[in-house]
Amino acid sequence: MRFCAILVFSFLTLAANAQTTDSFIVRKHVSFGFKNGDSNRAVKALILHSTFNASFPNTQLPDTFSVEGVLKQFQQYGVAAHYLIARDGVVYELVEPNNVAFHAGKSQLPDGTTAVNSCSIGIEIMCTYTVGPNEAQYASLRKLIDQLDTNYKFKYILGHFDIAPGRKTDPWHFVDQGYFRK
Numbered sequence: 001m002r003f004c005a006i007l008v009f010s011f012l013t014l015a016a017n018a019q020t021t022d023s024f025i026v027r028k029h030v031s032f033g034f035k036n037g038d039s040n041r042a043v044k045a046l047i048l049h050s051t052f053n054a055s056f057p058n059t060q061l062p063d064t065f066s067v068e069g070v071l072k073q074f075q076q077y078g079v080a081a082h083y084l085i086a087r088d089g090v091v092y093e094l095v096e097p098n099n100v101a102f103h104a105g106k107s108q109l110p111d112g113t114t115a116v117n118s119c120s121i122g123i124e125i126m127c128t129y130t131v132g133p134n135e136a137q138y139a140s141l142r143k144l145i146d147q148l149d150t151n152y153k154f155k156y157i158l159g160h161f162d163i164a165p166g167r168k169t170d171p172w173h174f175v176d177q178g179y180f181r182k
């Protein structure tokens with residue numbers, strides 16, 4: 001009986017440890033769209049984005065939700081975000097969080113900060129202009145935000161449209177289930 005209790009305890013401990021790892025994140029680092037940052041760079045904002053139709057402008061790639069298609073698009077424009085959430089809910093880490101990803105463009109935080117890339121983490125949710133995130137993506141986003149927030153204690157969690165009004169309207173068709181911190 002005692003032996004059995006120890007086994008159960010060990011199993012529960014293992015399970016608890018597994019949940020605290022970031023195993024749901026797949027590293028798929030890109031070679032473009034970022035610059036090296038300090039290992040302890042100050043991060044105060046998390047910015048949410050939508051990818052555009054991945055087949056644009058190359059109609060040879062008809063899959064609108066192709067991860068490779070989106071990466072090609074990013075490469076073409078010299079941009080990237082730290083994370084990309086694919087339609088199946090898989091989270092790809094494209095850029096190391098300590099590095100500065102080029103995802104915000106000309107933008108401004110509510111406190112007046114204009115060098116937004118330098119002090120933020122960017123998450124791209126794979127969508128199109130007409131199709132918003134699905135359940136798997138919202139679930140992964142929740143997990144990813146919780147994990148990042150533990151580390152960074154974000155002052156802001158915003159949409160791209162919040163920091164570049166009139167210029168950006170993403171994330172599109174995004175249902176805010178308490179994600180934002182404005």
Ligand SMILES: [Zn+2]
Pocket residue numbers: 048049050103160168170
């Ligand atoms: Zn955006």
